[in-house]
Amino acid sequence: MSNHxxxxxxxxxxxxxxxxxxxxxxxxxxxxxxxxxxxRRLATDYPIVFHYDQEHRSFSALALMGFEKDENLFLDGRSWSASAKPMALAIQPFLIGRSRDASSAAQVHVDLDHPRIARGVDGVRVFDDAGRPTPYLEQIMSMLAELDEGHRASGAFFSALDRYDLLEPFALDVPRAGGGEHRLVGYHLINETKLRALEPGAMSELHAAGHLLPLFMALASLGNLGKLARRRAAKNHG
Structure with a gap:
């Protein structure tokens, strides 16, 4: 449940x-x-993969933090062993809200039923004594604006991936702690072969639209798949 x-x-x-x-x-x-x-920020630590939503017939990008449901290999008690969190996680319990027709200006909403809502004197204040945003809230608002801009621009990016057929499905077998393997399926990766084979005109188009950098960052991030598997193995044997 939520209470926005x-x-x-x-x-x-x-x-x-x-x-x-x-x-x-x-x-x-x-x-x-x-x-x-x-x-670019996430590619330092996380594999960036893509998921196809059959119902909406659209792709979305995901920063991968584990291989099974409820597994976050970057979370260790009260510490997070990566240089940055994905913005969609870092801004919680806040979100951007708009009217149904999206004609009004965006507003900051808060989910008062989110587990990050503190009770009593615990936690960081959102407003100071004068009712002004604290530095924490200012940082959140900056991330919300960046995330909102990213969501608005992502449709053109995914359309370009589809237009040039740059995504391919993949599967990955990861050892389980008690023996056997878990198969990660249902995701797509950037197809490096097809990306390299693009005509110069297509590459120029992607560059002009601002798509080339995130494409190469997603491709470079795939080196983190092996690191994530090793992180899992170390935790399982720790």
Whole structure:
């Protein structure tokens, strides 16, 4: 369940947020939505893969953090062993809200039923005593704006991937702690062979549209698949 409200200092003057990592705060997830304008930042640590939604007939990008449901190999108690979190995870419990026709300006909403909502004096304040956004909230608003911009631009990026047939399905077998293997399926990767074979005109088009950098970042991130598997093996034998 969720309880979304427009963030307002009059209604949420005392609102506080748990900002540290923790399974109880919703961080125990194997993957998180990612947008192309953050691929460069995420490619340092996470494999970036793509998922096809059959119902909506569209692709989305994911930063992979584990290989099975509720497995986050970057989360270790109260620590997060990566240089950055995907923005869609880092901004919780906040989100961008718009009217149904999207004609009004975007507003910051907060989910008051989210586990990151702190009770009592715990957590970081969202507004100061004068009702102004704290540095924490200013940082969140900046990320929300960047994430919103990324979502708006991602449609053209995924259309380009489809137009040039640059995604291919893949499967990966990962050893289980108790023996046997788990097969990761249902995801796509950038097809490096087809990317390299693109005509110069197509490459120029992708570059002019700003798609080439996130494409190469997603491709480069695939080296993290092996690192993620080794991280899993180390945890299983730790």
């Amino acid at each position: 409200q427009i963030l307002d200092p009059a209604d949420h003057a005392e609102l506080r947020i748990h900002i540290g990592p923790g399974a109880e705060y919703g961080d125990k997830v194997m993957a998180c939505l990612a947008v192309p304008n953050e691929f």
